[in-house]
Amino acid sequence: MDEIAEYNQARWKALVEADALFTRPKLNLDTDSARRMIDSGGELGDVAGKKVLCLAGGGGQQSAAFALLGASVTVFDLSEEQLKRDAKVAEHYGFEIKIVQGDMRNLSPFETGSFDIVHHAYSINFVPDAVEVFRQVARVLLIGGIYQVACANPFLMGVGQKDWNGEGYILKEPYVGGARITYDDQDWVYNGETRGKIPNPIEYRHTLSDVFNGLIENGFVISRVSDNCDMNSDANAAPKTWEHFTAFAPPWLNIRATFRPDKLEIE
Numbered sequence: 001m002d003e004i005a006e007y008n009q010a011r012w013k014a015l016v017e018a019d020a021l022f023t024r025p026k027l028n029l030d031t032d033s034a035r036r037m038i039d040s041g042g043e044l045g046d047v048a049g050k051k052v053l054c055l056a057g058g059g060g061q062q063s064a065a066f067a068l069l070g071a072s073v074t075v076f077d078l079s080e081e082q083l084k085r086d087a088k089v090a091e092h093y094g095f096e097i098k099i100v101q102g103d104m105r106n107l108s109p110f111e112t113g114s115f116d117i118v119h120h121a122y123s124i125n126f127v128p129d130a131v132e133v134f135r136q137v138a139r140v141l142l143i144g145g146i147y148q149v150a151c152a153n154p155f156l157m158g159v160g161q162k163d164w165n166g167e168g169y170i171l172k173e174p175y176v177g178g179a180r181i182t183y184d185d186q187d188w189v190y191n192g193e194t195r196g197k198i199p200n201p202i203e204y205r206h207t208l209s210d211v212f213n214g215l216i217e218n219g220f221v222i223s224r225v226s227d228n229c230d231m232n233s234d235a236n237a238a239p240k241t242w243e244h245f246t247a248f249a250p251p252w253l254n255i256r257a258t259f260r261p262d263k264l265e266i267e
């Protein structure tokens, strides 16, 4: 394991111990809320019987949603503590899910063409090279399979709601692909007093050209991009609030693509 994985493993252990937002299992899902979680655009179709990989998706949220909708779920994550939350939700709802611990940069535990869908919740910015991960995903997807991946909006990495200077949210870092960026977690990630004990996230900027060309060059046909990620944005809210900040600076992108390496040659 390299130092990037070691750092993230320790950080996610601490986040689970603090019961941070992304580690709280979803124990009250029904089919409507499950669908909204994994398919807010309503385009994924029926996932019953589909083989789904929740990539870097531990914590007991997306695995539960897909399983509730009848998919055959494998959840893969670096963090043992996050994966225990997936085991907990599986027991709670009474379904089986496969749980595999590992690093998203190495999907060798899985055979070529093992999955119909890879759902990749926000995590790709925890590793320096997104394209390395796209290559791994391309190998484990069936031809025609779907890849749903979230990533940071690269223009805004390192900018937060506290960076309002009276006129705008200021950019502090040059726009460099692969650059290492650390920042304070948002207040809403934590419960109460715990945040001081948790190391800040360390992330890496993936430029738009790295992300989109990396997908295209690995055989993906992009079908949807969304930068509207349900954040209650409000340009009239007070500056330095999350609602105001996200109205000016949408922090995330969601991308949906189909694995069609046969379309790689432009006709």
Ligand SMILES: C[S@@+](CC[C@H](N)C(=O)[O-])C[C@H]1O[C@@H](n2cnc3c(N)ncnc32)[C@H](O)[C@@H]1O
Binding pocket: 005, 008, 012, 022, 023, 055, 056, 057, 058, 059, 060, 061, 062, 076, 077, 078, 079, 082, 102, 103, 104, 105, 121, 122, 123, 126, 127
């Ligand atoms: C923001 S969470 C995303 C999943 C979570 N279910 C959610 O809804 O927020 C990020 C996840 O990425 C995992 N992670 C970080 N680095 C990883 C790596 N190199 N390989 C696999 N998983 C990783 C963390 O352990 C964590 O569970």
